[in-house]
Amino acid sequence: MVRNGEFSVRDAKRVLRKYWWIVPLTVVLCGSAGYVATRVLPARYTSETKVLVDEPIVSAEYVKPVVSEDLNLRITSMKAQILSGPRLQPIIEKFNLYPDLRATTQMGDLVDKLKGAVDVDMLQPTPGSWGRAPGFHIKVTYDKPQLAQQICSEILSVFMEQNALRRMEQTQKTHQFMGKEVLEAKANLDKQDAKLAEFKRQFIGSLPDEEQSNLGLLQGLNTQLEATTQSLNRVQQDKAINESLLSQQEASWKSAMTGGMQNPDTMEQQLVVLQDQLSNMLMRYTPDYPDVIKLKSQIEALKSRMAADPGAKPATPSVSTKLREPAQLVQLRTRIQQDELNIVELTKRQNSIQERIRLIEGRVQASPMVEEKYKDLTRDYQTAQQIYNDLLKKQSDSSIATDLESEKASEVFRILDPPNYPLSPSFPKPLVFIGGGFGAGLALAVAILYLLAMLDQAMYSERDVENCLKLPVLVSLPRLSTDTTH
Numbered sequence: 001m002v003r004n005g006e007f008s009v010r011d012a013k014r015v016l017r018k019y020w021w022i023v024p025l026t027v028v029l030c031g032s033a034g035y036v037a038t039r040v041l042p043a044r045y046t047s048e049t050k051v052l053v054d055e056p057i058v059s060a061e062y063v064k065p066v067v068s069e070d071l072n073l074r075i076t077s078m079k080a081q082i083l084s085g086p087r088l089q090p091i092i093e094k095f096n097l098y099p100d101l102r103a104t105t106q107m108g109d110l111v112d113k114l115k116g117a118v119d120v121d122m123l124q125p126t127p128g129s130w131g132r133a134p135g136f137h138i139k140v141t142y143d144k145p146q147l148a149q150q151i152c153s154e155i156l157s158v159f160m161e162q163n164a165l166r167r168m169e170q171t172q173k174t175h176q177f178m179g180k181e182v183l184e185a186k187a188n189l190d191k192q193d194a195k196l197a198e199f200k201r202q203f204i205g206s207l208p209d210e211e212q213s214n215l216g217l218l219q220g221l222n223t224q225l226e227a228t229t230q231s232l233n234r235v236q237q238d239k240a241i242n243e244s245l246l247s248q249q250e251a252s253w254k255s256a257m258t259g260g261m262q263n264p265d266t267m268e269q270q271l272v273v274l275q276d277q278l279s280n281m282l283m284r285y286t287p288d289y290p291d292v293i294k295l296k297s298q299i300e301a302l303k304s305r306m307a308a309d310p311g312a313k314p315a316t317p318s319v320s321t322k323l324r325e326p327a328q329l330v331q332l333r334t335r336i337q338q339d340e341l342n343i344v345e346l347t348k349r350q351n352s353i354q355e356r357i358r359l360i361e362g363r364v365q366a367s368p369m370v371e372e373k374y375k376d377l378t379r380d381y382q383t384a385q386q387i388y389n390d391l392l393k394k395q396s397d398s399s400i401a402t403d404l405e406s407e408k409a410s411e412v413f414r415i416l417d418p419p420n421y422p423l424s425p426s427f428p429k430p431l432v433f434i435g436g437g438f439g440a441g442l443a444l445a446v447a448i449l450y451l452l453a454m455l456d457q458a459m460y461s462e463r464d465v466e467n468c469l470k471l472p473v474l475v476s477l478p479r480l481s482t483d484t485t486h
Contacts, residue, residue, distance in 0.1 A: 015453045022448050027441035034437025038430045045145040046426035047152040050123070050416040051159070052135035056404065072122055075136050078162050079120045082155065085111045091154050095147055117141045118155060135416065145422045152419035160413050171402045178395040185388040192381040199377055203370045211367050218360045225353045232346040239339035246332040271306065274299045280333060 016023075053071060081087065088111045092098070098110050118140050122133040138155055142148040200207060278295050286292070 011453055012449075015449050019449055019452055023442070023445040026445040026448065027438050030439075030441030030444060031434050031437040034433035034435075034440075035430065037437075038428045038433045041428045042143055043425035044141050044143055044427040045148045045422035045424075046139055046141045047145070047148040047419050047422055048137055048139040048417075049152055049156050049419040050135060050137045051156070052123075052414045052416045053133075054412050054414050071133055074163075074166075075120065075122065078159060078166070082158050082162060083115045083118060083120075087158060088114050091151060094154070095150055097142075097147065097151075114151075118151075135413075137417075138419075140419075141426060149419050149421050156415070156419060163413055168402075171398065175395070175398040175402050178391060178398050182388070182391045182395050185384065185391050189381075189384040189388045192377070192384045196377050196381050199374065203366070203374075207370065207374060211364065211371075214360050214364050214367075218357065218364065221353055221357045221360065225350065225357060228346055228350045228353060232343065232350060235339050235342045235346060239336055239343065242332050242335045242339060246329065246336065249329055249332065268306070271299065271302050274302060280330075283333070283337070 085108065089107060092107070092110055092114060097114065098105070101110060101113075118138070120136060120138050123135045123137060125133050138152055138159070140148050140152040140155060142151060274295060278292065278299065281289070281292050281295060
């Protein structure tokens with residue numbers, strides 16, 4: 001008797017001794033049902049293939065691959081595309097699959113049915129592969145072995161074509177994109193280069209790298225200005241001294257010649273002296289100079305007196321020559337003229353040097369502002385140049401990667417095991433069904449025996465009496481058997 005679900009080993013032995021025949025009966029019946037199921041259920045055949053992913057021939061250290069997507073994600077993405085309606089419907093029509101259902105079932109349901117028959121799984125990673133799957137395998141289950149093999153081959157070819165097409169499209173799009181980016185980067189670099197060149201032309205001489213040369217040039221110009229100023233001062237002093245000497249000697253010479261002005265015999269001499277003085281003054285001054293005009297008036301007045309006094313004796317050439325200015329006066333006048341020329345030249349030189357000094361000083365004073373703007377332009381130019389060089393290198397890498405894809409030298413799918421022709425059905429499997437039937441029969445027998453033990457109300461032990469009557473057992477009598485032989 002079983003109470004409160006308590007089931008002891010003694011109870012199990014008792015039930016098993018009484019109903020032992022139930023176990024072989026249920027096992028045989030369920031096993032037979034499993035065997036019958038293998039004969040009744042429609043057979044299905046599974047064709048499978050294994051594909052390995054070969055590493056690129058050229059190491060990634062030399063040519064960086066353009067397609068860097070994880071293999072698992074790539075296979076999952078391709079699986080979703082390949083097992084879609086637009087891809088599976090042509091396969092159904094090509095091999096005339098599900099002919100009995102074509103007339104009564106929509107194409108979408110047939111596509112879902114075929115999708116359920118295709119299974120794509122990743123291979124287990126090998127040790128040392130850092131978790132990267134070495135490849136994948138494809139399984140196709142169908143009710144005919146030949147069609148299962150053909151469908152598996154078709155799915156495999158679509159995978160191969162899709163992978164090659166996807167990698168080629170990705171590399172080409174990457175190359176085109178990099179080409180566009182390189183053109184934009186080059187346009188930006190040319191723009192920054194033009195700005196920098198225009199800035200250099202605008203502030204030539206004030207650039208940061210010319211500051212030291214400007215300071216050196218400014219120091220040299222200051223030295224030249226000082227030397228020129230000193231030379232100008234000396235020439236001006238020499239001129240002043242010569243003019244002073246000339247004034248003194250000229251005054252002495254004139255006073256010596258003034259005593260005979262009224263003598264009719266010396267009028268010709270006076271005329272020669274005045275004419276010589278006019279010639280010397282015209283060498284230094286213009287005809288409109290007051291002293292020149294005054295001297296001309298004296299010469300005209302003297303000529304008028306000579307005309308009024310015809311008895312005046314003409315001066316002989318020797319006398320006229322003797323009355324000319326002394327050589328010392330002529331030399332002084334020549335020195336003064338040279339000094340004036342030197343003063344003009346030195347003054348021009350001094351002005352030119354001062355103008356250049358002001359220009360250089362302006363450049364030096366503008367250097368901090370120019371340097372700041374120059375740094376900004378240079379920084380923008382260097383950034384644009386770095387971006388352009390990086391994009392140019394990436395464009396070159398993408399071009400090489402595209403060539404590798406064209407030459408099949410990059411990552412490729414290699415068929416390890418081609419789609420096989422299934423000789424035996426993958427469903428239903430007799431051993432699995434019969435073994436499952438035996439297990440189910442055994443489980444059913446255990447359940448039946450447990451149910452029988454729960455329904456049995458007889459008391460077989462002191463514990464059953466105590467559990468049922470809630471009273472302690474005082475004495476128990478052994479089972480008595482009647483012996484009919486005595």
